[in-house]
Amino acid sequence: MIKIENVRKSFGGKEVLKNISMTVPTGTVTVILGPSGSGKTTFLRTLNFLGRADSGTITFNDNSVDLHNASPKEIIQVRRSTAMVFQMYNLFSNMTALGNVMEGLVTIRKKKKREARDIAMKCLYEVGMETYSDYYPVQLSGGQQQRVGIARALAMNPQIILFDEPTSALDPELVGEVLAVIRKIARELKVTMIIVTHEIAFAKEIADQVVFMEGGNVIEKGTAEDVLIHPHELRTQQFLTRYL
Numbered sequence: 001m002i003k004i005e006n007v008r009k010s011f012g013g014k015e016v017l018k019n020i021s022m023t024v025p026t027g028t029v030t031v032i033l034g035p036s037g038s039g040k041t042t043f044l045r046t047l048n049f050l051g052r053a054d055s056g057t058i059t060f061n062d063n064s065v066d067l068h069n070a071s072p073k074e075i076i077q078v079r080r081s082t083a084m085v086f087q088m089y090n091l092f093s094n095m096t097a098l099g100n101v102m103e104g105l106v107t108i109r110k111k112k113k114r115e116a117r118d119i120a121m122k123c124l125y126e127v128g129m130e131t132y133s134d135y136y137p138v139q140l141s142g143g144q145q146q147r148v149g150i151a152r153a154l155a156m157n158p159q160i161i162l163f164d165e166p167t168s169a170l171d172p173e174l175v176g177e178v179l180a181v182i183r184k185i186a187r188e189l190k191v192t193m194i195i196v197t198h199e200i201a202f203a204k205e206i207a208d209q210v211v212f213m214e215g216g217n218v219i220e221k222g223t224a225e226d227v228l229i230h231p232h233e234l235r236t237q238q239f240l241t242r243y244l
């Protein structure tokens with residue numbers, strides 16, 4: 001289980017994460033919802049040190065790391081345990097789909113080329129992209145690029161994948177295929193995930209836990225049924241009426 005406690009972060013005196021805590025049991029999906037500007041992306045970024053929290057801890061199976069004062073060794077350890085899927089895929093344009101998925105395996109995990117290729121092909125298969133392994137990003141649709149981005153995260157075999165609005169940069173007709181892939185790896189591979197998304201119907205279907213954030217606070221959290229169907233807080237209710 002992954003425990004995140006008391007995460008705080010300010011930018012220039014403005015507190016954007018006020019005291020965020022959540023527990024993500026292994027093999028489960030947590031969806032974070034909330035209006036734009038509520039701190040969702042900032043929160044995800046602090047979890048793998050893409051941004052530095054002012055305070056907070058992340059604990060993987062009893063091993064706690066201070067999100068503010070971690071040693072370089074601890075930062076490497078946390079980055080090894082987490083993988084991030086970004087809004088804009090961020091694939092290397094000069095590498096094929098296969099090359100993109102192999103890259104981290106070879107440079108960070110120090111795998112031999114042949115082993116890296118085998119793992120990468122398996123991950124491309126998991127996202128339904130194995131027949132596109134030789135394609136360059138520019139030859140792929142946004143949805144296909146994002147599926148390669150997901151394969152790249154899977155290849156690192158992290159303890160948790162953090163998805164930062166994985167479909168918000170896509171044309172509407174491409175959203176479904178990416179959500180289907182996320183659903184599949186959650187269900188079949190039991191990958192532990194935190195997903196920031198505005199796709200409420202998807203959240204209802206996939207989330208073991210829903211966290212509603214606003215203004216740097218967790219307003220409400222619980223099962224999808226609790227938060228999305230019977231929300232207690234007025235702010236959650238107002239948000240859901242705007243999006244449904």
Ligand code: ADP
Pocket residue numbers: 011016034035036037038039040041042043
């Ligand atoms: P969300 O993902 O919920 O839309 P963000 O985490 O992107 O929210 O942003 C939360 C708040 O922090 C916003 O007010 C945003 O303007 C501010 N913010 C985010 N990143 C920075 C930064 N690098 N410098 C200053 N302010 C930032």
